[in-house]
Amino acid sequence: MSLTGITQIPVKTDIEETHQIISKIIHRTPVMTSQSINKILGTEIYFKCENFQKIGAFKMRGAINAALRLSPEAQKKGLATHSSGNHAQAVAYSAKYLGVPAYIVMPSNAPNIKVAATKGYGAEVIHCAPTIEARASTLEEVVAEKGATFIHPFDHYDVIAGQATAAKELIEDSPKLDVIMAPIGGGGLMSGTALSARYFSPGTLVYGAEPEIVNDAYRSFKEGHIVQNERIDTIADGLRTNLSDKTFEIIQQNLEDIITVTEEMIVKAMRLIWERMKIIIEPSCAVPLAAVMTQPAVFEGKKVGMILTGGNVDLEKLPF
Amino acid sequence: MSLTGITQIPVKTDIEETHQIISKIIHRTPVMTSQSINKILGTEIYFKCENFQKIGAFKMRGAINAALRLSPEAQKKGLATHSSGNHAQAVAYSAKYLGVPAYIVMPSNAPNIKVAATKGYGAEVIHCAPTIEARASTLEEVVAEKGATFIHPFDHYDVIAGQATAAKELIEDSPKLDVIMAPIGGGGLMSGTALSARYFSPGTLVYGAEPEIVNDAYRSFKEGHIVQNERIDTIADGLRTNLSDKTFEIIQQNLEDIITVTEEMIVKAMRLIWERMKIIIEPSCAVPLAAVMTQPAVFEGKKVGMILTGGNVDLEKLPF
Numbered sequence: 302m303s304l305t306g307i308t309q310i311p312v313k314t315d316i317e318e319t320h321q322i323i324s325k326i327i328h329r330t331p332v333m334t335s336q337s338i339n340k341i342l343g344t345e346i347y348f349k350c351e352n353f354q355k356i357g358a359f360k361m362r363g364a365i366n367a368a369l370r371l372s373p374e375a376q377k378k379g380l381a382t383h384s385s386g387n388h389a390q391a392v393a394y395s396a397k398y399l400g401v402p403a404y405i406v407m408p409s410n411a412p413n414i415k416v417a418a419t420k421g422y423g424a425e426v427i428h429c430a431p432t433i434e435a436r437a438s439t440l441e442e443v444v445a446e447k448g449a450t451f452i453h454p455f456d457h458y459d460v461i462a463g464q465a466t467a468a469k470e471l472i473e474d475s476p477k478l479d480v481i482m483a484p485i486g487g488g489g490l491m492s493g494t495a496l497s498a499r500y501f502s503p504g505t506l507v508y509g510a511e512p513e514i515v516n517d518a519y520r521s522f523k524e525g526h527i528v529q530n531e532r533i534d535t536i537a538d539g540l541r542t543n544l545s546d547k548t549f550e551i552i553q554q555n556l557e558d559i560i561t562v563t564e565e566m567i568v569k570a571m572r573l574i575w576e577r578m579k580i581i582i583e584p585s586c587a588v589p590l591a592a593v594m595t596q597p598a599v600f601e602g603k604k605v606g607m608i609l610t611g612g613n614v615d616l617e618k619l620p621f
Numbered sequence: 622m623s624l625t626g627i628t629q630i631p632v633k634t635d636i637e638e639t640h641q642i643i644s645k646i647i648h649r650t651p652v653m654t655s656q657s658i659n660k661i662l663g664t665e666i667y668f669k670c671e672n673f674q675k676i677g678a679f680k681m682r683g684a685i686n687a688a689l690r691l692s693p694e695a696q697k698k699g700l701a702t703h704s705s706g707n708h709a710q711a712v713a714y715s716a717k718y719l720g721v722p723a724y725i726v727m728p729s730n731a732p733n734i735k736v737a738a739t740k741g742y743g744a745e746v747i748h749c750a751p752t753i754e755a756r757a758s759t760l761e762e763v764v765a766e767k768g769a770t771f772i773h774p775f776d777h778y779d780v781i782a783g784q785a786t787a788a789k790e791l792i793e794d795s796p797k798l799d800v801i802m803a804p805i806g807g808g809g810l811m812s813g814t815a816l817s818a819r820y821f822s823p824g825t826l827v828y829g830a831e832p833e834i835v836n837d838a839y840r841s842f843k844e845g846h847i848v849q850n851e852r853i854d855t856i857a858d859g860l861r862t863n864l865s866d867k868t869f870e871i872i873q874q875n876l877e878d879i880i881t882v883t884e885e886m887i888v889k890a891m892r893l894i895w896e897r898m899k900i901i902i903e904p905s906c907a908v909p910l911a912a913v914m915t916q917p918a919v920f921e922g923k924k925v926g927m928i929l930t931g932g933n934v935d936l937e938k939l940p941f
Contacts, residue, residue: 331651333673352899353653572936579672579932581899612899616892616941 306370307458310551311465313500316493319366319462320469326365326398327466330354332474337577342593344600347478348574349471352582352612356390356422359467359490359610360454364391366463367452368399376401379449383429383436385411386539387611388454393424395452404443406436414615455489456545465493471606472502479603482589484610485509485518485559486540488548494608495555505606508599509552509559510592512536512567517543519559522552536564536620539585539610560592560599567591568620574609581612584620624690627778630871631785633820636813639686639782640789646685646718647786650674652794657897662913664920667798668894669791672902672932676710676742679810679930680774683783684711687772688719690779696721699769703749703756705731706859707931708774713744715772724763726756734935775809776865785813791926792822799923802909804930805829805838805879806860808868814928815875825926828919829872829879830912832856832887837863839879842872856884856940859905859930880912880919887911888940894929901932904940 304322307315330353339345351359368380379402382392389405396403403424407416408431416426429439444451453460467490468481481502483494495507511518512535520528527549533541544552562570571587574580586609593600624642627635650673659665671679688700699722702712709725716723723744727736728751736746749759764771773780787810788801801822803814815827831838832855840848847869853861864872882890891907894900906929913920 357899575901575936579677579901581895581901616895616939619936619939621936 304370306367307462309458311458311462311496315462316465316469316497316500320466322369323362323365323463323466326355327361328354329470332471333578333580335578338573341573342597342600343602344593345604346590346593347471347475347604347606348578349467349606349608350580351467352580352586352609354611356387356394357611357613358387358391359464359608360387360391361394362466363457363460363463363489364388364452365395365398367457367459368392368395370459371450375450379404379447380452381440381443381447381449382406382452382454383440384454385415387613389415389419389424390422392452393419393422396424397422402447402449404447404449406439406443408436412615455487455542456547458547460489461492461496461547461551463493464490465497467608468494468497468606469501471608472497472505475606476604478502478505478606480506480508480600481606482508482510482592483608484537484540484585484588485511485552486585487542488518488544488552490608490610491518492548492551495551499555506557507555508592509556510589511559511561512540512588513561513563515541516561518552519561521549522556522559525553537567537585537588539583540588560596562588562591562595566595570594572621581614582609583611583614586610626687626690627782629778631778631782631816635782636785636789636817636820640786642689643682643685643783643786646675647681648674649790652791653898653900655898658893661893662917662920663922664913665924666910666913667791667795667924667926668898669787669926669928670900671787672900672906672929674931676707676714677931677933678707678711679784679787679928680707680711681714682786683777683780683809684708684772685715685718686783687777687779688712688715691770695770699724699767700772701760701763701767701769702726702772702774703760704774705735707933709735709739709744710742712772713739713742716744717742722767722769724767724769726760726763728756732935775807775862776867778867780809781812781816781867781871783813784810785817787928788814788817788926789821791928792817792825795926796924798822798825798926800826800828800920801926802828802830802912803928804857804860804905804908805831805864805872806905807862808838808864808872810928810930811838812868812871815871819875826877827875828912829876830909831879831881832860832908833881833883835861836881838872839881841869842876842879845873857887857905857908859903860908880916882908882911882915886915890914892941901934902929903931903934906930
């Protein structure tokens with residue numbers, strides 16, 4: 302099979318092909334339920350546990366899909382990205398899997414634990430000043446010098462198709478869902494989730510969930526054009542990013558609504574999952590559950606699928 | 622099927638029958654593996670995740686088995702026990718399942734969170750002074766007054782047979798195990814685990830694991846008679862109890878060895894599981910993994926089954 306990159310909004314067969322090619326590398330993570338959470342909230346929630354995914358987050362799906370679709374020549378020159386989060390580890394792991402170099406640009410204030418984890422997969426970490434401009438220019442230099450391919454964390458159809466496979470599996474492993482939800486950062490997971498719902502479970506409504514203080518997606522969705530965040534100080538550190546052109550278009554066309562939540566509700570939802578389900582999730586994961594807790598009437602009596610995005614949390618900086 | 626209590630060391634058919642009758646109530650918990658933990662330790666570990674069990678711990682298995690085996694008349698008068706831990710919740714849940722009263726004697730210094738959880742299942746909590754004598758005498762009064770049946774947390778063959786079903790499932794859901802391990806507190810889980818290994822996987826060696834500072838089982842095993850703990854200040858709060866006659870006999874006859882571990886190693890093992898597996902376990906659960914980390918040569922290259930006993934941990938009092 303000769304693979305090529307996906308160059309337009311992924312169609313059904315793109316996601317099916319993606320799922321087939323990445324399945325030998327990713328984990329098919331379990332779908333968990335909690336009788337006590339269902340009882341408390343009056344809903345029936347199916348949690349797709351991407352915290353159990355390789356590298357501890359769904360980001361593995363998109364990065365490996367983009368990497369596998371490069372030509373052998375491009376692969377050999379290596380993969381590059383800028384990220385201080387899970388995408389860095391996903392690209393590093395993908396490069397290691399292919400046996401090629403990875404160049405990860407990280408801000409100088411990135412947590413040591415993330416830098417160490419990324420280096421642990423054999424990646425070369427290039428530090429830059431902690432500004433968006435410095436990230437971009439440092440990455441450009443690396444790409445120019447090494448000939449490595451930049452894998453964008455979300456503004457990339459291969460990445461979106463990869464992230465879509467989480468919802469595809471959730472749909473396959475749950476009863477017919479009334480609603481499917483994901484948190485929104487840059488929108489890669491949300492776009493992929495929306496596409497999988499449209500293709501594999503057409504009657505299912507798609508909701509996004511976002512912290513109130515980084516509500517760029519909510520405002521973009523309501524205003525019909527991309528707007529930027531003014532603050533980034535949410536505890537949900539995976540969701541501080543703004544939408545991109547590719548993700549906004551898919552979100553705009555496929556979402557029922559976006560629900561925003563307070564920081565307090567995010568911590569409450571996170572704690573509920575830790576205490577009742579005995580699993581470790583990042584604050585970002587708790588945002589869709591916080592949305593259900595914020596607007597219970599929308600979800601009452603419904604079957605709700607929800608993607609728990611990752612479990613990489615610093616145990617020394619817990620909010621409780 | 623007319624059920625009766627098990628009155629001697631459970632035989633193979635007792636455990637099979639027990640598994641059959643409790644299966645409609647308990648969860649069949651998953652067996653998880655971690656490539657990164659296996660790589661770090663040079664072993665192949667199969668974790669039986671009883672932290673995902675009802676009430677968050679394996680104790681559910683033994684309590685419901687004992688409760689189901691009572692006569693309808695005895696059931697009606699209610700269940701009683703003394704416990705400040707998971708057994709209290711297991712008995713309370715079992716009584717709720719049967720629609721009968723539960724009377725739980727708890728020391729006056731029991732954590733509010735445990736008292737609230739037990740009351741949450743509809744049990745009546747009777748407070749007593751925080752001494753072993755006060756527990757026993759208060760329980761006697763309750764039993765005499767209400768006619769309720771005392772379900773001992775471990776010195777009870779129905780309870781031992783119930784706990785044995787965790788290892789039975791682990792054996793069924795793993796490849797042929799070289800070793801199976803459990804932590805030792807009162808010895809109910811350890812005895813049940815040893816019996817299931819003997820009956821359902823005869824070639825598998827059985828190891829116990831215990832904190833150094835509450836090493837009553839280790840010393841009893843080596844000296845050939847029951848000795849008591851002199852201290853109880855281990856972080857592994859589920860393992861502070863001494864063995865009983867029934868559990869000591871089974872442990873004495875069926876264990877290969879008992880390995881003791883430091884408090885520091887318990888915290889290190891607990892953290893390894895939280896960070897790598899993204900699941901929440903109590904400190905007591907980490908003791909078998911701490912044993913592997915303490916004596917790696919014993920387990921190198923082996924397939925090791927390990928029961929993660931529970932996930933009820935106070936998030937405000939974490940050791941890291």
